[in-house]
Amino acid sequence: MARVFSGIQPSGELHIGNYLGAVQNWVKLQYQHDCLFCVVDLHAITQPYDPATLAQRSLDMAIGLFASGIEPARAIVFVQSHVSEHTELNWLLNTVTPLGELERQTQFKDKSQRQESVPAGLLNYPVLQAADVLLYEATLVPVGEDQLQHLELMREIARRWNARFANGFAFPEPQALLSTAKRVLGLDGQAKMSKSLGNTIGLLDPPETIWEKLKPAATDPARVTRKDPGNPDICNIFTIHHGFSPPDTLKLVAHNCRTAGWGCLDCKRVLADNMIAALAPIRERAAVLQADPRTVTDLLRAGADRARAIARRTMDRVRRRMGFLGTPEA
Numbered sequence: 001m002a003r004v005f006s007g008i009q010p011s012g013e014l015h016i017g018n019y020l021g022a023v024q025n026w027v028k029l030q031y032q033h034d035c036l037f038c039v040v041d042l043h044a045i046t047q048p049y050d051p052a053t054l055a056q057r058s059l060d061m062a063i064g065l066f067a068s069g070i071e072p073a074r075a076i077v078f079v080q081s082h083v084s085e086h087t088e089l090n091w092l093l094n095t096v097t098p099l100g101e102l103e104r105q106t107q108f109k110d111k112s113q114r115q116e117s118v119p120a121g122l123l124n125y126p127v128l129q130a131a132d133v134l135l136y137e138a139t140l141v142p143v144g145e146d147q148l149q150h151l152e153l154m155r156e157i158a159r160r161w162n163a164r165f166a167n168g169f170a171f172p173e174p175q176a177l178l179s180t181a182k183r184v185l186g187l188d189g190q191a192k193m194s195k196s197l198g199n200t201i202g203l204l205d206p207p208e209t210i211w212e213k214l215k216p217a218a219t220d221p222a223r224v225t226r227k228d229p230g231n232p233d234i235c236n237i238f239t240i241h242h243g244f245s246p247p248d249t250l251k252l253v254a255h256n257c258r259t260a261g262w263g264c265l266d267c268k269r270v271l272a273d274n275m276i277a278a279l280a281p282i283r284e285r286a287a288v289l290q291a292d293p294r295t296v297t298d299l300l301r302a303g304a305d306r307a308r309a310i311a312r313r314t315m316d317r318v319r320r321r322m323g324f325l326g327t328p329e330a
């Protein structure tokens with residue numbers, strides 16, 4: 001069985017971009033592999049944030065993951081800051097990471113442009129991400145397309161550490177696993193769906209909100225009037241349909257778009273109905289967990305205990321190979 005690791009930031013909302021791009025895949029992978037899924041709160045603090053809501057956002061993200069179908073009996077689900085080995089390995093890997101590679105990361109360039117004073121943590125973000133995965137010797141990392149550059153750097157960091165220190169133990173080079181919806185655009189049809197851009201549909205949005213958000217959403221820009229035929233292949237609404245509608249419906253939608261048999265609102269109504277039906281059980285499970293936060297924190301504590309046991313083994317090996325003086329036995 002391969003080991004799978006992936007993470008998600010507790011940015012306040014699990015949206016359908018995260019879900020179709022990554023989390024839906026995580027649910028499937030838990031039946032095939034040894035999986036760890038992490039709420040990466042240490043990554044989330046590299047951007048301006050409110051400490052008063054961070055804990056709740058981590059809890060909400062965990063609730064979203066469990067409600068989406070991740071089963072604590074099958075996968076280890078935990079919060080990154082509960083396993084301090086992540087930050088220790090992060091520091092050690094900093095010493096083999098080339099600064100130039102960090103400065104070249106697109107996400108760093110984008111995010112640093114939006115901040116007046118750029119914290120070093122934002123630059124080192126991908127090193128912590130490398131530590132997350134390498135700590136568990138994971139080989140498969142299910143993510144959306146926006147993470148591919150970080151994955152490439154992660155492999156480079158593993159190679160550099162191995163070249164310098166491997167001796168009977170070496171980090172495997174992790175591979176990205178993309179889903180078919182590897183880049184879901186936001187409702188504006190322009191940028192990636194992202195909480196910070198306010199162009200999302202939340203996984204737990206109530207049915208009325210889903211419909212209100214879908215109604216004005218961007219479609220094929222060439223379809224100006226109801227009579228213009230459209231091209232589903234360049235329509236973001238059709239991409240989202242793939243995540244929620246069965247193959248027969250997809251054919252019908254594509255046909256009615258190309259022949260102008262339906263207007264965009266007709267197409268969106270079908271999508272809204274399918275999306276609302278698919279998300280209803282997730283909302284129900286989330287409501288049960290929201291009413292019982294103690295159970296969720298217990299699950300996360302147990303997840304962190306299991307993760308820590310693996311992480312400690314790795315850190316023992318890493319420390320020894322990097323030449324640190326061992327601590328005396330108590």
Ligand code: TYM
Pocket residue numbers: 005006007008009010017018019020021022023040043128129132133141142143144145146147181182183184185186192193194
């Ligand atoms: P984050 O929190 O931004 O997103 C979580 C996952 O959702 C995917 N995703 C999308 N996929 C398709 N279309 C979209 N619009 C969309 N928006 C988000 C992301 O690609 C991601 O897979 N750096 C990571 C978190 C992380 C991590 C890790 C991931 C930290 N450590 C170790 C993998 C392995 C991030 O910010 O994801």
